[in-house]
Amino acid sequence: xxxxxxxxxxxxxxxxxxxxxxxxxxxxxxxxxxxxxxxxxxxxxxxxxxxxxxxxxxxxxxxxxxxxxxxxxxxxxxxxxxxxxxxxxxxxxxxxxxxxxxxxxxxxxxxxxxxxxxxxxxxxxxxxxxxxxxxxxxxxxxxxxxxxxxxxxxxxxxxxxxxxxxxxxxxxxxxxxxxxxxxxxxxxxxxxxxxxxxxxxxxxxxxxxxxxxxxxxxxxxxxxxxxxxxxxxxxxxxxxxxxxxxxxxxxxxxxxxxxxxxxxxxxxxxxxxxxxxxxxxxxxxxxxxxxxxxxxxxxxxxxxx
Amino acid sequence: xxxxxxxxxxxxxxxxxxxxxxxxxxxxxxxxxxxxxxxxxxxxxxxxxxxxxxxxxxxxxxxxxxxxxxxxxxxxxxxxxxxxxxxxxxxxxxxxxxxxxxxxxxxxxxxxxxxxxxxxxxxxxxxxxxxxxxxxxxxxxxxxxxxxxxxxxxxxxxxxxxxxxxxxxxxxxxxxxxxxxxxxxxxxxxxxxxxxxxxxxxxxxxxxxxxxxxxxxxxxxxxxxxxxxxxxxxxxxxxxxxxxxxxxxxxxxxxxxxxxxxxxxxxxxxxxxxxxxxxxxxxxxxxxxxxxxxxxxxxxxxxxx
Numbered sequence: 001x002x003x004x005x006x007x008x009x010x011x012x013x014x015x016x017x018x019x020x021x022x023x024x025x026x027x028x029x030x031x032x033x034x035x036x037x038x039x040x041x042x043x044x045x046x047x048x049x050x051x052x053x054x055x056x057x058x059x060x061x062x063x064x065x066x067x068x069x070x071x072x073x074x075x076x077x078x079x080x081x082x083x084x085x086x087x088x089x090x091x092x093x094x095x096x097x098x099x100x101x102x103x104x105x106x107x108x109x110x111x112x113x114x115x116x117x118x119x120x121x122x123x124x125x126x127x128x129x130x131x132x133x134x135x136x137x138x139x140x141x142x143x144x145x146x147x148x149x150x151x152x153x154x155x156x157x158x159x160x161x162x163x164x165x166x167x168x169x170x171x172x173x174x175x176x177x178x179x180x181x182x183x184x185x186x187x188x189x190x191x192x193x194x195x196x197x198x199x200x201x202x203x204x205x206x207x208x209x210x211x212x213x214x215x216x217x218x219x220x221x222x223x224x225x226x227x228x229x230x231x232x233x234x235x236x237x238x239x240x241x242x243x244x245x246x247x248x249x250x251x252x253x254x255x256x257x258x259x260x261x262x263x264x265x266x267x268x269x270x271x272x273x274x275x276x277x278x279x280x281x282x283x284x285x286x287x288x289x290x291x292x293x294x295x296x297x298x299x300x301x302x303x304x305x
Numbered sequence: 306x307x308x309x310x311x312x313x314x315x316x317x318x319x320x321x322x323x324x325x326x327x328x329x330x331x332x333x334x335x336x337x338x339x340x341x342x343x344x345x346x347x348x349x350x351x352x353x354x355x356x357x358x359x360x361x362x363x364x365x366x367x368x369x370x371x372x373x374x375x376x377x378x379x380x381x382x383x384x385x386x387x388x389x390x391x392x393x394x395x396x397x398x399x400x401x402x403x404x405x406x407x408x409x410x411x412x413x414x415x416x417x418x419x420x421x422x423x424x425x426x427x428x429x430x431x432x433x434x435x436x437x438x439x440x441x442x443x444x445x446x447x448x449x450x451x452x453x454x455x456x457x458x459x460x461x462x463x464x465x466x467x468x469x470x471x472x473x474x475x476x477x478x479x480x481x482x483x484x485x486x487x488x489x490x491x492x493x494x495x496x497x498x499x500x501x502x503x504x505x506x507x508x509x510x511x512x513x514x515x516x517x518x519x520x521x522x523x524x525x526x527x528x529x530x531x532x533x534x535x536x537x538x539x540x541x542x543x544x545x546x547x548x549x550x551x552x553x554x555x556x557x558x559x560x561x562x563x564x565x566x567x568x569x570x571x572x573x574x575x576x577x578x579x580x581x582x583x584x585x586x587x588x589x590x591x592x593x594x595x596x597x598x599x600x601x602x603x604x605x606x607x608x609x610x
Contacts, residue, residue, distance in 0.1 A: 085358060112583060119583055276428035276431060278417060
């Protein structure tokens with residue numbers, strides 16, 4: 001109740017790796033600081049774009065603690081803490097809450113398919129009860145293209161009713177506007193973030209509180225500007241511009257493209273590296289992406305290696 | 306090279322939980338012993354039916370060590386060690402190899418969808434190189450209904466070529482006979498296990514080495530009998546009988562049905578409990594399943610709580 005809820009533009013922070021594929025902690029902290037100084041009001045660390053599920057629990061805990069030690073305010077962090085394993089989800093969510101994180105962005109357990117709403121409800125009920133901390137703010141992470149385990153309206157309604165004040169919002173990365181619209185209309189006051197800035201303006205018009213979006217890793221400022229000016233005459237033109245930019249990036253495999261762009265503009269090629277099963281852009285893709293960026297006079301102001 | 310490879314009927318061992326949903330280690334060990342005494346030649350612990358992805362790494366390590374302490378031979382164990390996270394997969398696979406396990410049954414990293422064969426290849430290459438132990442025997446776990454990340458023929462060919470003697474086999478739980486047939490024909494000498502006894506006889510006729518199948522948790526003996534007598538005149542009738550039994554069980558949600566059956570025949574109701582996101586059978590389902598079992602004069606000889 002004391003800390004205001006997160007809103008605005010949150011980046012699902014990409015994770016730099018060293019040549020041995022271990023997380024490059026110092027470079028990660030620098031990227032997080034750059035994001036917060038350039039338009040992000042918060043950091044959705046350990047998301048899909050972070051390759052978080054390709055990291056161990058300990059690697060995630062180390063990165064979170066490194067940010068806090070570097071002075072990044074915990075209230076600005078919304079780490080991904082939803083795992084396949086109930087015990088992992090409880091442990092990681094508790095870890096985040098104890099450190100004062102502003103929220104926890106929770107995937108459903110995503111190994112089993114065709115699971116019932118009852119089973120998903122029990123997963124979140126167990127987590128909320130076991131963590132048992134009034135500071136816990138759960139944001140449901142709806143991303144059927146990866147999980148194939150959707151949050152239905154009925155499930156969300158039941159969680160909001162039974163865990164009022166704990167289950168507070170959603171990131172919707174399904175790419176389906178009809179679902180976003182239904183969620184926004186069904187649950188006034190729900191802290192709703194479309195998972196792409198393509199939907200920022202229509203979602204804001206229905207009560208969304210911002211966006212958690214991949215592209216914020218490289219171009220947070222224009223998305224933040226639309227967030228702040230969504231209710232002005234320029235909003236539609238701003239939406240068109242950021243949508244155009246996003247589509248230029250997502251012509252390429254998304255996570256490798258974000259990392260490749262960061263490598264180009266920091267001058268640190270190692271940024272382009274992903275953990276398996278993802279692979280970095282090949283040379284031709286990298287050149288095509290660089291051409292798109294140059295053509296748009298893209299820059300990452302103040303970025304440095 | 307010294308230890309013979311696993312073959313025959315392997316059970317993907319179901320995991321009993323206490324009322325607080327922690328694994329019931331003693332009961333687990335008893336079930337494993339019963340399986341080995343009643344037709345299983347090996348135990349594919351930490352599979353889909355084990356709810357392994359609903360367990361933490363530490364919970365899995367504790368269960369594996371409990372089996373070894375109880376005198377279960379490591380050579381009979383084929384634990385699931387494939388995780389979404391490269392570092393988790395390396396750690397769990399190394400743990401299994403150091404303890405002398407007969408094999409490691411490895412899921413592909415299953416969070417990201419639409420990943421390339423190159424990315425999957427690199428995942429397994431990194432694991433094989435990092436574990437770096439000649440004793441490592443990797444069985445690829447093909448289960449697209451859960452992972453949505455298949456192993457293509459091209460990927461298997463490349464892994465078999467570059468990691469000969471390390472990548473040795475596959476469990477195919479895709480349910481698609483055409484894929485099984487293609488794998489069996491493409492790779493003579495491949496240690497191939499259909500993931501359901503429904504395909505045991507046709508697969509044996511093409512060179513399979515056994516089956517790793519859910520139903521082996523409750524009825525290992527008749528499956529083992531077909532494995533031993535597949536090349537006899539009775540084989541087709543035996544196949545028909547075990548297929549009929551499997552279909553009676555899998556009319557119900559599979560994992561809850563196996564646990565419910567075990568609860569019925571041990572008299573220990575707690576066996577029926579699953580971790581979220583799975584839910585136990587409801588009363589009507591439980592009664593319908595019990596009727597199916599009675600009608601077939603089903604028993605679990607020597608089972609005790």
